[in-house]
Amino acid sequence: MSEQATLEKTDNRMEIVSFTIGEQAFCLDIGHVLEIRGWTNTTTLPHAPDYVVGMMNLRGAVLPVIDLSMRLGLGKTIPESRHVIIIAHIDEKSVGFLVDAVSNIITVNLEEMKPTPEVSSTKTTAFIRGVYTLEETIVRAIDVHQIMPQETLTAA
């Protein structure tokens, strides 16, 4: 019985992977993260949105790499070897997120998440689900479903 009790308690706890882009800290639910890799060269895609860096080869699988900085409106990343790609699996698709550095894996409680400030930027409200305060830093929780490249009309 005691085991069940702990289960209930941990229900709202989750692990997140925190990472940085420029000066800002962000995080993803660890359930989406498959692995973290160093920067590898990508193949440029024709007519791709500016935040899609290109396609990368992950052990034979072909997946798009998204420049999260560009996607979030923080400016284009010029990728070099110090950059990191977080491989994530979201909505049945695998995708790589190009970020500056991965900082930590932290256990948080879902109730600790505070709502995103009601700012005017559509990007902030669309892509950030909320924020966690961890010690001194604010960690922005990314809405993974929104952040994925949206289907272009030609796809239909």
Next chain:
Amino acid sequence: MSDLRDMFFEECDDLLEVLSTGLDDLQNENSDAETINSMFRSVHSIKGGAGAFGLDRLIKFAHAFENVLDDLRSDKLAVDPTITALMFSGFDHLNDLVDAARDDNDLPETDGAAVLAELKQTTQAANGTTGAEDEDANEVSEDDFVALSVNIGLDLGGDDSGLPDLPGLPPLGETSDGNSQFVVKFEADSALYARGHDPALLFRAIGEMGDLTIEADCSAVAPLESLQDAPASISWTLTLRPDDGIDEGTIREIFEFVEGQCTLEISEMMAEEEASELVVAPAPAAKAPEPVAKPIAQKSPAKAPKAEKVEKANKQEAKGGDGGKKSSEPRNSTIRVDLNRVDRLINLVGELVISEAMLRQSMNELPVSANSAVSEAIGQLKTLSGVLQESVMAIRAQPVRGLFQRMSRIVRESSRQAGKTSRLVMVGEATEVDKTVTERLVEPLTHMIRNSVDHGLEKAEDRLAAGKPEMGTIKLEAAHRSGRVVISLSDDGAGVNRVKVRQKAEEKGLVRPEDDLTDSDIDNLLFRPGFSTADEISQLSGRGVGMDVVRSEIQALGGRINLQSEPNKGTTITISLPLTLAVMEGMLIEVAGESLVVPTVALRETLQPGQANIHDFCDGDRGLSVNDSMLPIVDLGEALGFRSPLKNFNNQSLLLIEGESGRRSALAVDGIVEQREVVIKGLEQNYQTIPGIAAATILGNGKIALIVDTDQMIPSPGNGNPGLRKGSELTEVNSYV
């Protein structure tokens, strides 16, 4: 339940194939008693499964069908052409019923009513009975097939009466000592219950075998408050004082359907001795293909309980061999595997091959590459990974037999509709082709066959006048030739009426009267869009969506199609296909520093820089003159948005491509690297469709190269290049998101 249902329909496909093979043998007078037996068993198994799922119409029909086969088997009826024809119609309808049941459709009541009536009549005539059969069919569904697992399991016991029932278990194997008794310890896993099995039914079946005492051990059952979602925890000890003819194998059979979902221990004890011999290893039995011909009751070697799929397949073997009876020849043992697993394996091996190529390439760059031990090992690795890839690809490959058998039905139907008699001869049915390819060949082949029957074969009187047998022959042939599969369809008809084809083509403005056309040019006019020589639109063909659709479907599979015809001898259409859709022949090119692949299927010609005769037009448009005509030039780098338009094409190589529509254009690229086989990787899986790009591939150095969608690179007049303009607009729209 839906899993079981899927499994049933998969099994139906196999069973129908057996039935179809049997019918062909009957028709070719190539049959023996076993042919009819195996046909009977197929229909019977379909009926059995249908009973479990309450598919009443299917049961009823299968029952009538089965009765006729039973009469044939017991020599109450003799095989003659009428019966064979009846069985073919029966088979077709059975197919329809299975398909309808699979898709949850209801066929119109009238469908197959005639066949059903005829089947019944045949049985009645043979047995001198009246319409009591109907009720029989209903009884069957209620009594024998409700408890699906147990009863079908018993059917394996060599009981050949067709309607298995519990007391009917025949003596099998050695008779056990009157003094011995069996102690069966049985503990069901949760999986057993999850699949809807009921231990009580199993025990009841055992109870039929002799004097049975059952003890249940409930000590492991959790207290009520924590019972929810608890694992199955009741175990039973059954003590059986068996009747004559019951041995361990017979008991084991009862549990056959729950193998892997329970812990089963059977031990035989002499009455006076205590636990003399623990007969059975804990793991259930594996039947290698051979035991098919042996009595099923024999003790089989142990095997891992988890290999359910293998078991299942083996069980089918047992069914095919009909227990103790001798089967004519051992069937290949097969397993059913989820296609996703195979695809995963294929992907993994593809990755392995790429890694191997990467390793080899980087070894070449190292100074140590001269080291013979290393290079030898790498050479071996290359060979092995190549063989491995081939073997894995072979898993997806399937014999074309199933496809051809479907076609034999099309021949029958279209002959009936066209009022002609014809037969289908199949050659090389064992040729293996990728499953996806066979699936996508159904439509084009159907169309081609209808065409052959409708246009290819002459009317009976014309055939006789030409000194040919009245019955037309359509030949479907498959073979492997130089890494491709070649499927050819030939008829012994009148051949293409070239005068008429030419006349039609001129009427439709496809050719000019003054054009000089070779015979083969004229024959291939049939593939042009909107071409049909049938004066009147018949029910079968001639609707104008004809061979051009066939051709584009074949081309979509990376195949080529060709037609040859000889007056009064017949027409042969040859399709050449790649062995698999996963690999494609392509030309590796370079544009703006990116490597790209152009599919060879679309490629007609390549021109080196300086060879081409380029003319400028408005807006930087350019044309290339080839053989008196002017082709549009598409700058690939610009079309894909890799760079701004080139001022000067002097250093560009040109690739002449032809799209599915037959229109051509020339792609300007920076350089042509080499022609090679590439493994196709879809982009939609992780990303989305990209304008101008069909797929991607991974090169030896691990880099990704995109495969150009040549059809999108052929500009339609005045609309600009779809790959270029539409795409770039969308990019802008998208970046505001």
